[in-house]
Amino acid sequence: MLNKFRQSSSEAELLSEQGYKLTKKVGEGSYAHVYLGEFMREPGGGSFQIACKVINTQKAPDRYNRKFLPRELEILGKIKHPYIIHVYSIFQRKDSYFIFMRYAEHGDLFQYMKLNGAIKENHARIWTRQIALAVQYLHTLEIAHRDLKCENILITSHMNCKLTDFGFARIVTDDFGNHVTSQTFCGSKQYVAPEILRGERYNPKAADMWSLGVVIFVMLNKALPFEENDKHSLQNAQVQRKWKFRSRVVDVLSGEVKDLVTELLDPEPGKRPEVGNVVNSAWINMDSKLRRLVAVEVKALHSALEEAKSAGNKGQQNMENRRRTSTTFKKQSKDLVFWKEMTAKLELDVSLLNRLDDIALS
Template identity: 40%
Template sequence: MSKVIKLSPSQRGAEKLCQLMGYQFGKTIGNGTYSKVCVAIDSKGKKKACKIINKKYAGDDFIEKFLPRELQIISNIKHQNIVTVHKIIQLKYEVYIFMDYCKHGDLLEYIKLKGPFTEEKAKVLFKQIVEAVHYLHDLDIAHRDIKCENVFLKGQNHVKLGDFGFARYCRNKFGAFLLSNTFCGSAAYAAPEILRGQFYDPKMYDIWALGCVLYVVMTASMPFDDSNIKRMVKEQISKQIYHLTTLWECSNNLKQLEVALLEPDILNRITIEQVLKHPWFGEEPQRFPKVQRLW
């Protein structure tokens, strides 16, 4: 469990903050609407990533709902394939979240640089993402923003899922399962029920997003074009993905898993338990060329 520290207004200020925490801040490695991520060196000389959230620029919905959820969740999870949060410091107008520094960047950056993965490498890394999501779902937590940009490479063969800004618990205090109606994440990774504006099962949203990640890993392209949402939904519902995967030079088990993840009917969509037990992960490695971009 990460340590949460609340400081009084008199302790604000970059220099006092650095001294108090024992950190030296380095270059900015990411920017958001009301946050940024910097490299931070701790007192032992080890690199951490620090997400700095500026509450002055954030809306009331974020301050009152999303931020408290994020802080509660990241303070109470620990898994080898989830970015570890080491310390959280809350000020009146800012929140500092110190976490693992993943020197190889995010999965999308890596794929843009290296191209699509071989099936063997995809299996190793994708299983780690699945194990992270299985851990979350077992705790009744849905991530709701799974995408390649939120999967980080700690090492060449070690990935970690991060950015829990849209994460939420899936049950209320009475144990009743909660559906979501908030549009979260990126349209390119959104399931058809979300794009249609329906109440949705947040865990099933994660499953669909996993299917998009697997597709990108294998092809270095997105399964659906989000420039026209109406057309995108039609392609999702028509199971266009089945025809696309027939062009892949890979094992039949991988094709079957991809189709099962991107199943438009949530009653038939595969669960995270079924994904983890899928025969693709257990079969002997087969040598296939990398799947080429399909468009």
């Protein structure tokens, strides 16, 4: 149930000065709440709905404040893609961070399926392509999401997907451009790859691909491929490939989508397809309209490629500098105050919102 938002008059006044007003609570976690709100344009210009994630660092674990929150804020300052939720501004007040973002009218994919049932294959193809393009953009920037699931995929009024929640996301290269593995258990148990359940160091991009396979399966079946509750049983089911399409859909789904899901749910990380292979898969190409990128998709991918090239050159330079000196390299810790720099990069652009956020492909 939606709840009215109670806040101090000073906080409301501070947000109002920036054009924002919070109205109702729509989601709640241990130390983060999500609110519905409004952004007021210039006087006489009207308003439009926004969502706001409020993080209370006093209630959050110290490890989250030191490690995950700075990563999330840094990554939000880097990304801009038509199928990733658009962040307008980030404010800090005392112990709270306010992340203002685009409002998704149809909620998340999990809620959507609870109301509407399994997604028809033709529509699942469109949404899978959108999600895959968002992940391709992230992976090109050497960012892994690490928490892909239906609850983190939002649906807009134009029935497009928006990937959200970068609380577990991380950059997967070091300052020298070398790829690094992960060991943190990230994501929801039913969506995580078997190598994560085993507690091994893992390739976070390959783990994202497993989770994408689970998302596709859930869309088509309105059920999880693995429903075991305890960790040991779940891991065994994953490794032994104890999953199958539900009887109500198995005979109507195409062989191409069955093949793609089977490849993504391979228990061997190195055998899973990379995200570019999903975008260009036989299943996606069954719809001729999806074979070519539209202009904003091209622009986003080109931007990521340029950024990756620049980062690669910087990493090479860092490596050369390291060879020239005997000084031990220590990675600088990031302080939470760097939000001010990022807010300057996240200026609200209503015209950009209209161009990027509502592409009608269906």
